Amino acid sequence: MTDTLEPAVRKRPRHSREPEALGRHVASVVDDLQRRYLRQAPAAIAALAQLRQAVNAEPGTAGLDAVWLPDALIEPELRSERAEHPRATPSEQALHTAVTLFAIHQQSQREQRMHTPGTTFAVACQWLAAVRDNDETVHRRFAAVGTAATYPELVYHVRNMVTQLRAAKIGFDYGVFADDLRLFQRGPALVSGLTGADHVRALWGREYWRASAGPARPAATDPDASDASDTADPSTSQE
Template sequence: MSSSPNVNGPAPHAGLMSCVGATANRLQHNYLDRSHTPAGAEARAHLAELRKFSSFDVATSPIALEHILMLMQPPLNEQELGRGQEPSPSERAAFHALSLFGLHMQSATKPMHETGTSFAVACGKLFANSTSRSIKPRFDAMQAAGDEVSRITHLRSLVSLLRSQGIAFDYGRFASDLRALDYPAKRNGVLLRWGRDFARGAYRAAQEHTTDTPN
């Protein structure tokens, strides 16, 4: 069962983290808990479109960006919406976070948006629970990516692996981190925190496995 959405919700035109988190929560609630209602059918259609958008370049996909901006409830505040010829950092982050969420929710039977669990902690859990030797090299390649296109390609691969193991994370927080990566002064801080979170997630998962394993 997914967590019930906040009836009151964030204030209108909230910040990026609240907007993306509330939108992901609403979609997964309708998809999982109201699947046989019109709201459930609508959620399935939206998630399918988001999944399709995960391979798009936001800078050259104005209709896809428009769809995502209109899907967000509450909408981004005026300070975070773009005004020039390029998407704003918040628009880019919302686009990538929600399109990857659509990919993560494909055939899901439980919530893939989990408030409070960072993306990198989830990847650490994936590493600890997997027999594949490719998880950490994939994560490291994403960390070392020199441009957004390469980073998103690696993120898409990691989210597909997380989906296969049913490991969730916080998409509101993820969107906030993606926005920070657009700023050179903040980028290293985010990547450093992701590295720590990856180690923390791996350690916790290993400890849980040890505790659950019979003597």
């Protein structure tokens, strides 16, 4: 079995979710970066390179994402705490993680859109298993994502999956992904006692295994990227 891509399919995937306010903001940010990167705009190439270097840094230290989160999207209950302490809120952390991982995902992809609205992270992982000869390896890596006990552990395992998805040219919806990252960081609910992480694990697990019974995946071809050249970046360090 090969990693050959099928022709692009324009209809919305079966297993899709709409982003919330944070997700819509993240989607607009990465969509703008993606379009400019595919056209080889020097500023976008430099921005993605800087974001890749900041993937393990604290939110705001990249010098780029600190200005991307409007105050209206920051959790109201954390406003006073944010004013007194420098630590990132769940929304700020989710924004930073999503945008920096997108920068890794889109790296060197000249004709493919790695931000693909309508395809969730879990469904993209299942499509990865479908194009790999050894799908058990993908299953194990996805299971590691599902057993992450802390947010840093989750990001570590997701980053490993993102590099595999990049190699297979499979994208996903970074807006919905950011919403999921935000939810993962929430504490237990008063009624159910379940944490946000519990909800995300269950949601991703359902999407992953349900997608295995679905049709072949649509490709993430960018119809707006026809003007993008296959030449190398001006700087190899910013590829």
